[in-house]
Amino acid sequence: RQEQFRALRDVDPVTRDGKRISLMMNAGLIVDLPHLPESGADGIGLFRTELQFMIASTMPKLEEQETFYRNVIRQAGGLPVTFRALDIGGDKVVSYFRAHEEENPALGWRAIRLSLDRPGLLRTQLRALLRASADAELRMMLPMVTEVAEIHAVRDLLQKEVQHLSKFGHSLPRKLQFGAMLEVPALMWQLDELMAEVDFVSVGSNDLFQFSMAADRGNARVSDRFDMLGRPFLRILRDIVRAAERNKTPLTLCGEMAGKPLSAMALIGLGFRSVSMAPTSIGPVKAMLLSLDADRLTETLNAALDDRQPREPVRELLTRFAAEN
Ligand code: PEP
Ligand code: MG
Numbered sequence: 001r002q003e004q005f006r007a008l009r010d011v012d013p014v015t016r017d018g019k020r021i022s023l024m025m026n027a028g029l030i031v032d033l034p035h036l037p038e039s040g041a042d043g044i045g046l047f048r049t050e051l052q053f054m055i056a057s058t059m060p061k062l063e064e065q066e067t068f069y070r071n072v073i074r075q076a077g078g079l080p081v082t083f084r085a086l087d088i089g090g091d092k093v094v095s096y097f098r099a100h101e102e103e104n105p106a107l108g109w110r111a112i113r114l115s116l117d118r119p120g121l122l123r124t125q126l127r128a129l130l131r132a133s134a135d136a137e138l139r140m141m142l143p144m145v146t147e148v149a150e151i152h153a154v155r156d157l158l159q160k161e162v163q164h165l166s167k168f169g170h171s172l173p174r175k176l177q178f179g180a181m182l183e184v185p186a187l188m189w190q191l192d193e194l195m196a197e198v199d200f201v202s203v204g205s206n207d208l209f210q211f212s213m214a215a216d217r218g219n220a221r222v223s224d225r226f227d228m229l230g231r232p233f234l235r236i237l238r239d240i241v242r243a244a245e246r247n248k249t250p251l252t253l254c255g256e257m258a259g260k261p262l263s264a265m266a267l268i269g270l271g272f273r274s275v276s277m278a279p280t281s282i283g284p285v286k287a288m289l290l291s292l293d294a295d296r297l298t299e300t301l302n303a304a305l306d307d308r309q310p311r312e313p314v315r316e317l318l319t320r321f322a323a324e325n
Contacts, residue, residue, distance in 0.1 A: 005283025035279035045276025069132035111144035205255025
């Protein structure tokens with residue numbers, strides 16, 4: 001199998017009915033970078049910047065961050081890299097950054113909330129990202145956005161950093177692509193405002209699922225209790241795809257489900273044309289989609305999601321579809 005997947009590396013990820021699917025990989029450390037050419041991924045759809053912080057014993061300084069990002073961009077060799085702003089807190093613990101004890105860390109002071117309350121931390125990261133992307137494209141996105149106002153607040157800080165850098169004669173990124181992760185259900189009722197505000201949206205399905213189902217992703221007793229391929233979550237994802245189409249906003253999904261062939265198949269059926277996953281999943285997902293009739297799946301899936309008296313779990317239907325495909 002491994003050999004077979006390797007042989008697919010240079011094959012374009014196009015479905016049987018001609019849909020080009022962008023397959024990106026997730027990364028967070030320099031050791032992940034060689035997987036980019038090895039896997040044949042189209043780029044890095046999620047770069048988890050907090051990993052540098054999590055493996056360090058003290059807070060990485062501006063220069064360390066800048067050097068790190070510069071290395072990532074250089075090693076990506078011209079393929080796009082989407083940097084996610086620091087996602088500290090919740091399940092991502094940074095030992096020297098002592099957050100207060102919290103009753104519900106997943107719902108607590110984390111990610112963009114923490115960054116906005118510690119603007120020094122955020123501005124340092126923004127500056128490092130801008131400097132590392134001089135004369136190149138900078139793609140960045142914000143984790144755990146809950147309200148569109150948070151995006152404005154970060155944009156203001158970014159603007160200040162841009163002004164600061166140009167005042168001191170630094171080169172700026174050639175192009176800036178600014179996105180948001182969709183992980184908090186409240187954004188479901190701000191989709192049009194959100195999409196008017198950003199250049200792209202990336203669904204963090206691990207967190208979106210945890211919050212939608214009120215089921216802790218780290219608690220084995222409940223994390224597998226509800227099915228990601230069940231009707232509620234697939235309907236949520238379908239609404240996101242429809243909003244993205246309506247607003248012509250580039251959309252991707254970077255949670256673990258993108259890396260499971262059956263779930264990835266469901267995502268393509270829902271209308272996703274870009275997904276980001278662990279590099280080892282690129283081969284299996286590509287093998288799946290090469291034989292997929294995406295339009296026929298969309299029809300089948302829509303009918304199943306619109307069915308008010310369903311008798312068959314969607315997962316079973318998808319499994320059957322995959323077997324017949
Ligand atoms: C997610 O929540 O789906 C995601 C991609 O981010 P993380 O797993 O790092 O929280
Ligand atoms: Mg997340």
